Amino acid sequence: MDEPSSHRSPEGGGAGRFLLAAAIVLMLVAVAGATTWWMYSREPADPTAGPAPAASASQCPDADLVVAAAPEIAPVVQAAARTFNDDPSDKCGPIEVVAEEPAVTASASVKYDVWIPSSSAWVALAGVRGASYKVESEPLARTPVVIAGPTSLTDQIAPGGKTSWAKITAGAAKGQIPAVTMADPQTSTIGMLSVYAVNKAMARTTPDAGIAQLRALTLRSRLTDATSDPAQLMARLATEWNNSSVVSSIGVFPTTEQQLKAYQAGNHTLKLDGATPVDGLVEADYPFAIAHNNRDADLTQRLRAAITKPALTRAGFRTTASPNAMPLTGEPQQLLASAALWSGYKSLTTQVLLLIDASGSMNQKITAPGGRSTTRAALLRESGGIAAELFAEDTSVGMWFFGQPTPSSPAHVEAVPFGPITGAVKDATRREALGAAMAGYRAADNSGTPLYQTVLDGVAEMRPKVRQGAVTLVVVLTDGVDGESTFKMSQPQFMQKLAEQQDPNRPVPVLAVGYGPDVDMKALNDMSAATGGKAFAATNPADLSSAIAKAFLAAHAPR
Structure with a gap:
């Protein structure tokens, strides 16, 4: 690991996303681009409330341990970290928690003592670039990917609370669904997992890999937006629920059960429901990944113990694996290959x-x-x-x-x-x-x-x-x-x-x-x-x- 100063977020931003040199050659490269840093305020927050307002930079240069966590789980981790503060009103303590999208952490030069991304796949992808983290136990939390949308649409695509990627693809191809939107699989965990699930679901429909890819591309060709952030989509639906053009342009979209629960807890006028695709159930998991030269092993283990299952459950996460969830491929390049093909379209x-x-x-x-x-x-x-x-x-x-x-x-x-x-x-x-x-x-x-x-x-x-x-x-x-x-x-x-x-x-x-x-x-x-x-x-x-x-x-x- 770098010297302690390297645990700070670099001013100005740097490398941004993973790409493949070409779709045919499965080579992993990091491409320079604009970087956005998502941060939470240090004020106490209800973990179910979602991301807190962004902060401009690190405020705790003397922290003994620096933790990067995916934005949706960061409030839970931050609440656990504050239990180590001598003064509860102090914004800084021995543990600093930085809320950061995993794609940013995976490709940035900054390394952390502990990393809690929204998928174990990011740890493997970071390892390709030389970052060394170890995961010694089960993930802290999990949440399945669901297809969400206004109730009027989910009643159509998920009768009885069940849907499938094949049904979504057919509905989009035949114009039976007004719109399907998805996140970018190269920068978003939800996007990456969804594209993986779509390809696996289509592979189940035929022994011909080419036909399976054509069927997956059918869905890609019908997306009204292939770079949408689910949290931002739900924020728009919450505030622009009476604008029929906005609602119809968003249509249905993959998100996580945890994010959908957070929206539903807000009692918004526009009701959203969701269902897990039976032909491609994938879940975001949240590994507790420890850097190989972590600066305080004892404090690290105490932090993990302080992140309790009841706190995670209150925040909308699951603490056990979803039945029938598909395991991700063990080769990070294969995962990125699907993401790059999808994004390159x-x-x-x-x-x-x-x-x-x-x-x-x-x-x-x-x-x-x-x-x-x-x-x-x-x-x-x-x-x-x-x-x-x-x-x-x-x-x-x-x-x-x-x-x-x-x-x-x-x-x-x-x-x-x-x-x-x-x-x-x-x-x-x-x-x-x-x-x-x-x-x-x-x-x-x-x-x-x-x-x-x-x-x-x-x-x-x-x-x-x-x-x-x-x-x-x-x-x-x-x-x-x-x-x-x-x-x-x-x-x-x-x-x-x-x-x-x-x-x-x-x-x-x-x-x-x-x-x-x-x-x-x-x-x-x-x-x-x-x-x-x-x-x-x-x-x-x-x-x-x-x-x-x-x-x-x-x-x-x-x-």
């Missing part, structure tokens, strides 16, 4: 043309995840149907199928005309039309693959649609190489034509998904690189869904 206005290979090779037999026998086309129908749910409400989309079953056939046919995802196509929405088109997708036997001509036509089709404030893309999925059609051309010819089409003022990136062992990945990489896009390989056809998920993430990455 950007809600962007998108215009996309989907080009789907309908050549004869799509009818080849494959072994799908779980061992079942199917065809490439059948697996695409399954994956594509789920992918149709991913597009946000401000997306405009169209879809072509390409293949040439006879010499007189065109290179491609329009399966869904381009337009707003919420717009009408005959008697259905465009999203419904996409789903129906994918469900009816069939590949013609012995059909050629006019890949290059279709990409050229697709880019030409989308270029006039480029507009400021929107990302315009062509997404192509193919399982083979350009050939066996009257539109066949060499790769040099294609690349020259593609280069002649380029307009730096109106870029149309191509995102290419190569599907199966016969695909020409060099051609896909070259066309994507030439247009500022990316290519993704699913050499094993069973990996198709994962490749589609990567392409979807790339489409929503900031540019």
Whole structure:
């Protein structure tokens, strides 16, 4: 540990959050950014009242022990610390308690004698950066993550007091829930635990990891706010309960049982209820983590004993584990990988043309995840149907199928005309039309693959649609190489034509998904690189869904 002076909060603020260098490489890095320090006043407070007003800096430079605690449990810890003061009216004593968000503590240079974060995962994450804390016994407290919202909504999503992440995702995708908001998983324990639970819940629905990720991303694509703090949301609902636009824009959101109880104890006009998701129950726990060179071991143990179970229960916490709570992964990088993918998704206005290979090779037999026998086309129908749910409400989309079953056939046919995802196509929405088109997708036997001509036509089709404030893309999925059609051309010819089409003022990136062992990945990489896009390989056809998920993430990455 640093010298005693290093236990003070540094003036000015410093490092802020964990990120991954890239979604594919699971590397943990700390990125410099603005830091907010949450502090409580030193005046006595009711532990059920929640966070006290913020203080500007440490006021107790002579403390023998410095403790960092998550803001919601800090009042309980602070009350226990004051029992060691000789003068109860003295704001300072032998123990100083700093209320600080765990993400700040985990990434900051300041180290503490004792750390009580809102999840044991933060201790492991801090260990990756070299901070050494040991946890010798069970957590002090626990509180499960619940889905909360106004009673009118929770009656809908949690009949009988039970809900699920799958139900929330389906309700959001179908517009049955006005809004879903969540906290940032890279800076918030509730966000981190919720994203972990969503991914685990979706993994239970299918043996295909790619499809599970697509289903998780469906919820992410429907969030009205992905960086909301649950405590701040509840504060808004308490004061703006009569503003229907505020209430509907918040909708339902994950929080902890402890935070929800604190709101309910306030007897606010707008009533909130909550339920734990049965398909992904996770809980915040509060470990008592001791620094390896803690300055006062005796005082540390006395403090732990002074934090009593009745005090924690009065503050709304549980002191035993929740039945059926899922254990968190033992690898902190895995936890952060899910958080980084989720946070890296950007809600962007998108215009996309989907080009789907309908050549004869799509009818080849494959072994799908779980061992079942199917065809490439059948697996695409399954994956594509789920992918149709991913597009946000401000997306405009169209879809072509390409293949040439006879010499007189065109290179491609329009399966869904381009337009707003919420717009009408005959008697259905465009999203419904996409789903129906994918469900009816069939590949013609012995059909050629006019890949290059279709990409050229697709880019030409989308270029006039480029507009400021929107990302315009062509997404192509193919399982083979350009050939066996009257539109066949060499790769040099294609690349020259593609280069002649380029307009730096109106870029149309191509995102290419190569599907199966016969695909020409060099051609896909070259066309994507030439247009500022990316290519993704699913050499094993069973990996198709994962490749589609990567392409979807790339489409929503900031540019």
